[in-house]
Amino acid sequence: MKVFIAVEANNGFASAAESLSISAPAATRAVSALETTLNTKLFHRTTRRIRLTEAGRLYLVEAKRLLEDLKALEAKVTGAHLAPAGEINVTAPILFGERYITPIIAKFLVDFPQVSVNAYMYDHIIDLIEHNIDVAIRIGKPKDSSLYATTVGYVGRVTCTTPQYLANNHPIHTPEDLKHHSIVYPTSFNEPAVWTYHKEGKAQAIKVKPRYQCNQNRSAIEAVKHGFGVTRCMSYQVADELASGELVSVLTDYEDAILPIQAVSLEGRYNQEKVKQFIGYVKEALGNNEYLNARN
Template identity: 45%
Template sequence: MDRIHLMTVFVAVGEEQNFAAAAHRLGMSRPTVTRAISNLEEALGVKLVLRTTRSVRLTDVGSRYLDDVRAILARISDADEAATGTNRVMQGHLNVTAPVLFGNDYVLPCIAAYLDNFPAMSISGYFLDRVVNLVEEGMDVAVRIGHLPDSSLKAIRVGSVRRVLCASPAYLKSRGVPLHPEDLGQHAIVAATGVSPKIEWRFGRDERDISVRIAPRLAVTSNDAAVHAALLGVGITRLLSYQVARHLAEGSLQAVLTDYEEEPWPIHVVHGESRYGAPKVREFIDMLVSHLRKHPDLR
């Protein structure tokens, strides 16, 4: 058996943790799958799989080998797509993730345009207010807001956003406009958090940073709920500029303490190194990068 075939069988066994399930997934018999794993272990001279009567478990070497083999097979697939992509219709599936409001307002229009251009493509959009692990959760492309940790992922900067404090004009008229971060102690605060009723907000861009301990009058678990509460006049909230850009432009919300804002946060389109070689991914990334870089709210 050729090595690529053995690797493909090993990935199925490693992901399914069961020989019968791997055989069903591959359309093969269980003895054929078992023999392929034995042949691979013999060729490598190491134990990859620990077998019991009820389950299959990877050895430590097997777990590391699974990650490496996945990357190798992905590169082979990408190379095949890159070689044949110009001669065939773009087809397949993409998994894309972004924060909830950002995904709805800025990524979804690009997804719609992409699907219109490539009718044989499909996309799953995972719009979540948490950091999604691209490798473990099978994402092709992600939008990340904030400074990125060092990783093997590739990132393309497309813009920036600010953290802004804002409230409805009616609230500010009745309670006054804060002129210094310490004035927030005299105001009702709406915080988008479900973690703790005590929150520290930082202000400023240099060594003169100011920290203010906040006790929210209203704590909510989503950014859109914080926006809605601010629109209702509940109090002052702190959100990213794109989340309230429309309301600030319309005048239904008003920014405060703008002289004390932190440095802007970068926005990146993030992808796996090998994934960028696949035409379907490359086309989407190119469209998304161009779309986001042109957007006035993200400059």
């Protein structure tokens, strides 16, 4: 297994053998024996190069994880402290990842020189197994009960605008007042323009008529910051603007209940030292942010 991983990492048998202090024929025999045991090819081989087969890609992911688990087990049995090491694949929503997770990653990398991180920022949920993700930062409770989830903070929705816009336009006291305003609507363009509010346990769906629709929250927020209309987004997306007074929130009595921010991982990966440590860093950093830890 170690030889197989080394061959992939070094793009060849000769360089892999050198890194492991064994002969090239020995490396070739080891991988061939592994393929025989698995009854499948792990590499496509030509005279000039090698590349992983589909089975090889799947095996590589699990082989790396198994070796890391073995190291952790050996350290636990011997009582040795095992510092985080290796590669961590992290995913998060784009704006949340840029504003809050990237600084955490930077600190983690400084504190643990043996770790490297691959970050994937998407506003849609990706499959953890298919994309080999160790930690996914998600807003809301996971629908998959097989995932291990750690709550690292809380956020809510906020309807907001600038103080200047609010002073020069119709007051906003209830959701119905939004019909008098220019609406900036972040959307995927395949959903109805509806904002749902809640008060005293009752839901109130308001169909809005956007004057500006865009598929990125950042663009919607920037439009409002420049004096145009009202938008609705997650509280973390405008935390800095609300704190500075650049934006103000309205309809706070009608907003939904708070949503948990969760660090999600596959159950087997949560026990890896690097994953546990990283989630701990995320929880500590977000827990110290008042805009990401308010429960009301």
